[in-house]
Amino acid sequence: MNIKSTILAFLDWKDLSGYELKKYFSKLDFIPWAGNNNQIYTALISLEKDGLVSKNVIHSENKPLKKIFSITKEGNDSLKENLLISIENPEIINEFLIRIALSEILDKEEIINLIDSYQQKIELELKSTCEKEKRREINPNRSDREAFIWDMLWENRINFYKNELNWLVKLRNGITNKL
């Protein structure tokens, strides 16, 4: 799944402008290209060139011009194809793990401080994700199945943070008791 297929899938839900896509992406935790307009605008140009989306320029009074994109038949075929091929493994880049892996040089207090600040960060993330889940600002909600899947997406992320916090307690206790 690259950014182009993701844009196609959103346009399959409803017609959107680059600006709207950017906003949506930044509000959904499971989408990695958060708030990056360069990629979104250039992807849209490329998708249009390939005939996978069509553009409709809207001039409203008292409003800046807006370019609304729609998915085409070819775009739909391309999306379906990309959804079904080659699943990649999840990429977890947790720089905290690298840090404590290499922390032999630090003394006990410094490591405990590191753990505590990471824990605070995760608690904040958990809180923020829970709030987003409650608000559910963006939600296609086209079927029971889709609603269920989107609930499960939030649950996945929330579980991750909760598990991380449990693991941190064990880590902190272990280190406190050593030496």
Add this chain to the structure above:
Amino acid sequence: MNIKSTILAFLDWKDLSGYELKKYFSKLDFIPWAGNNNQIYTALISLEKDGLVSKNVIHSENKPLKKIFSITKEGNDSLKENLLISIENPEIINEFLIRIALSEILDKEEIINLIDSYQQKIELELKSTCEKEKRREINPNRSDREAFIWDMLWENRINFYKNELNWLVKLRNGITNKL
């Protein structure tokens, strides 16, 4: 934590060549720059230029030349500084989540197939990580504390996969019962 600090931390453990660093990185799941020699070799050149590491070229008989790098006093200071500043949040890029988020276009069977192939992938990853944990090929083991931390690193990754599998069961059941 960037690749330079990570290299410094390994050299703080023991003197290593670029080739050895590359091998170590590829065997440790928590290090993201797996098996990328370009970055390692160029980082070493840059670290040497900045005086953070020193180089020792070894010509053994019947063996290719080997450039062994050691950490300097300045490198040690830089490492300690970098270990203590600015923790980043974990980055989780799970393209499977994007896929099912956008899967309204697919029929039930196709989604179930997607879930099953992702589950198989995670099971394989879990198995592979468990094997690596048992072997513990790379393990500085300089203190009880460090040994404990490295055990916890493996546990962190293994927990992630197990939680993902539990979540997948719930997801699959939910979708099976819908429609």
Add this chain to the structure above:
DNA sequence: GCCTGCATGTAAGGCGTTACATGATTCT
């Protein structure tokens, strides 16, 4: 008067991967 939001886009650069290139030795 200033900040935020709407709305478009471009430029520069960093980070990371894949592939290329070379050459010796050791294992099968």
Add this chain to the structure above:
DNA sequence: AGAATCATGTAACGCCTTACATGCAGGC
């Protein structure tokens, strides 16, 4: 004889982020 491992490095490219650039409208 051929494959794998040891060991070094370079080139090209793609992905992604940050910053820059513009302009209007509405709220404080």
